[in-house]
Amino acid sequence: MPVVRRTIGPLELPVLTGPLSTSPPVSTPRPTGTRVTLRPFCPADVVLVQSAAQDPLIPLITSVPSTPGRAEALAYIERQHQRARSGEGWSFAIADAETGTGVGQIGLWPGQSLRRTGNPDTIGYWIGPEHRKRGYAGAALALLTEWAVTVQQMPRIELYIEPWNKGSWRAAENAGYTRDVLLPAWQKVGTQWRDMYRYAWTAGTALRTPGEAPRKTGPKIG
Numbered sequence: 001m002p003v004v005r006r007t008i009g010p011l012e013l014p015v016l017t018g019p020l021s022t023s024p025p026v027s028t029p030r031p032t033g034t035r036v037t038l039r040p041f042c043p044a045d046v047v048l049v050q051s052a053a054q055d056p057l058i059p060l061i062t063s064v065p066s067t068p069g070r071a072e073a074l075a076y077i078e079r080q081h082q083r084a085r086s087g088e089g090w091s092f093a094i095a096d097a098e099t100g101t102g103v104g105q106i107g108l109w110p111g112q113s114l115r116r117t118g119n120p121d122t123i124g125y126w127i128g129p130e131h132r133k134r135g136y137a138g139a140a141l142a143l144l145t146e147w148a149v150t151v152q153q154m155p156r157i158e159l160y161i162e163p164w165n166k167g168s169w170r171a172a173e174n175a176g177y178t179r180d181v182l183l184p185a186w187q188k189v190g191t192q193w194r195d196m197y198r199y200a201w202t203a204g205t206a207l208r209t210p211g212e213a214p215r216k217t218g219p220k221i222g
């Protein structure tokens with residue numbers, strides 16, 4: 001089994017510095033589904049980032065600032081634009097498909113499929129506290145997974161989720177991911193090493209739009 005670096009999963013990659021243009025790369029893709037659209041962050045998402053800054057977990061596992069200032073939120077938005085420019089991966093704002101309102105963030109971080117490293121391809125996500133339990137995480141995860149496997153041709157995507165975080169692992173299962181192992185003391189969150197469930201989506205697994213019943217792939221019996 002390949003050695004997996006432990007600072008992946010829902011963690012975001014190192015913070016980059018640069019001019020505060022807050023304009024996304026022109027060629028940023030926009031995967032679109034019925035429930036959510038994945039689009040670049042824009043300055044109107046400052047309020048969303050400020051609310052995520054108040055969450056006890058999000059600033060620990062991402063580069064969302066732990067202080068709610070406007071300048072810090074704009075700097076976060078600019079960092080998301082830099083991800084694609086630098087080749088680190090793709091960071092999207094999750095927007096409600098009907099209204100366009102930003103409700104969260106999701107990022108695809110390529111590992112072995114693009115870079116031939118020992119690290120897996122992973123996805124991390126968060127939803128703003130006031131937008132939770134409306135199916136946004138599951139819908140965004142299904143949509144980005146579909147984009148990753150069809151457009152980026154990734155054969156396997158992994159998620160690392162703490163066992164207590166039922167909202168996250170339910171979202172993963174709703175999107176078609178399967179739990180394959182519990183990894184003790186796997187990832188440092190804040191100052192503590194935490195156990196993680198590893199969830200995986202592998203080529204050949206049915207992609208699911210949350211809300212749909214699981215597709216039956218086996219032969220009919222009876």
Ligand SMILES: CC(C)(COP(=O)(O)OP(=O)(O)OC[C@H]1O[C@@H](n2cnc3c(N)ncnc32)[C@H](O)[C@@H]1OP(=O)(O)O)[C@@H](O)C(=O)NCCC(=O)NCCS
Pocket residue numbers: 010055057058125126127128131132133134135136137138139160161162165166167168170171174
């Ligand atoms: C985890 C998180 C992304 C879930 O987002 P969400 O949009 O509320 O998730 P969904 O609406 O898609 O919910 C998926 C399922 O989990 C359930 N759920 C959501 N939050 C839950 C919670 N706190 N406790 C128990 N169940 C929860 C939903 O009711 C839904 O249930 P269902 O499968 O029966 O339909 C969000 O709570 C969050 O951003 N938390 C902080 C950051 C984080 O944990 N990121 C993930 C790190 S691995």
